[in-house]
Amino acid sequence: MAASQHAKICKGCWEQLHVPVPLRGVISAPFRAFGIRPSRMNPNTCTICELMFTKVMRARKITIDATIMFADLRGYTTLSQSQSPDAVSGLLDAFYDECAGAIWEHDGLLNKTIGDAVMAVFNFPLRRETHARNAVLAAREIQKNWRARREALVEAHGLTGSELGIGIGIHSGELSFGEFGHAHRDLTAIGTVVNTASRAQSVAEADQILVTKAVFDRAQPDLKDSHSTTFQLKGYDRPIELYAA
């Protein structure tokens, strides 16, 4: 997505505070001088939105109903063992970019990139009743675009013998979102929902999207043809049903 396609005013401030905060163009300059600029986690929102709880809600963290998506580039570990860091980093750029585009298009926040994985939050700061569905649609778009691009990417970067696919896990529910830690401040989501989404991703095959029953129920009718499989996830007492989306 080119910068010109991004929102001209902050969607978060407009929707929640009814204040037009310019993000781009000459009029945004005085705002930028005060540190108000497009968020790196979602360029349609601003740095005020990122810290909405501290600046607006006077809290450090909030408990919200939200959806968490983890996407992981499979085969990347093997690839990075056999080829130079520079050769494989272009591939990771492409992976991050595909994820970012799809997440932002569905009003999610690209909260973290961790090695060959990304973590996204849906329903903050942009509130969307359909956050579970938004995450599913973003995941499908990531898979579709990656399948279309991967052969050309592998060839362009002179890589060999790799099967690169993306595994995705999604879960919805109550979680803590905000700044954790006092010394090192960092914006992140915490709770079972986050852990379960991460574990669902870890059991997803390449090219697969696995969602929990909470997501399955909320994202209907988009998942009406989904079937579930039972998994015993690490760190969980009871087996869990995951649906292929």
Next chain:
Amino acid sequence: MAASQHAKICKGCWEQLHVPVPLRGVISAPFRAFGIRPSRMNPNTCTICELMFTKVMRARKITIDATIMFADLRGYTTLSQSQSPDAVSGLLDAFYDECAGAIWEHDGLLNKTIGDAVMAVFNFPLRRETHARNAVLAAREIQKNWRARREALVEAHGLTGSELGIGIGIHSGELSFGEFGHAHRDLTAIGTVVNTASRAQSVAEADQILVTKAVFDRAQPDLKDSHSTTFQLKGYDRPIELYAA
């Protein structure tokens, strides 16, 4: 560590560019107006250091010899399944703070917090020949301080039936460090070294530190009494020797 104990000028700029960049006090105000402030990843360095490759080296990423440490709070997933997000978030604050203090004391960069885990990089932007040893010492300090605090923490937060310990994995070698992705810019480390450190952490028991042979060799004589065990890590063709530090 209190703010007053942090460096008054940026250690990174001083060591590498011989430029005194004030981080604290009245004299730092004009610098702050230009966005130069203490880094959230290491408060003894500044935001210029975070982006040293773009501002100073005119590259987006660099290949460096470095040490990666992953630390993960065990038992936290189980805890967050049974208790409220707010009750457990105080515990995570304490975990992040202990990690941050130890990492910074040994000149590392707290690069990421991801749910119940943190990832640190040693040898950037502060260059230290002893980066492997620094990481081991930071890990030992985290374990020591956590063992001393955890009972009081569990009690203070009204938590029950949990055994909270930290598992740590460390690996050294060449990796890519910089900004990956074009749309979403984010500072991170990429490469086998990162993946191997993460996998070593995943097999470490609570209260344990597991390091690779590369770290074992470099951190002598601090590891002279360490013994190795063979592990078959997920995603790796060959078994790997890990040393308890």
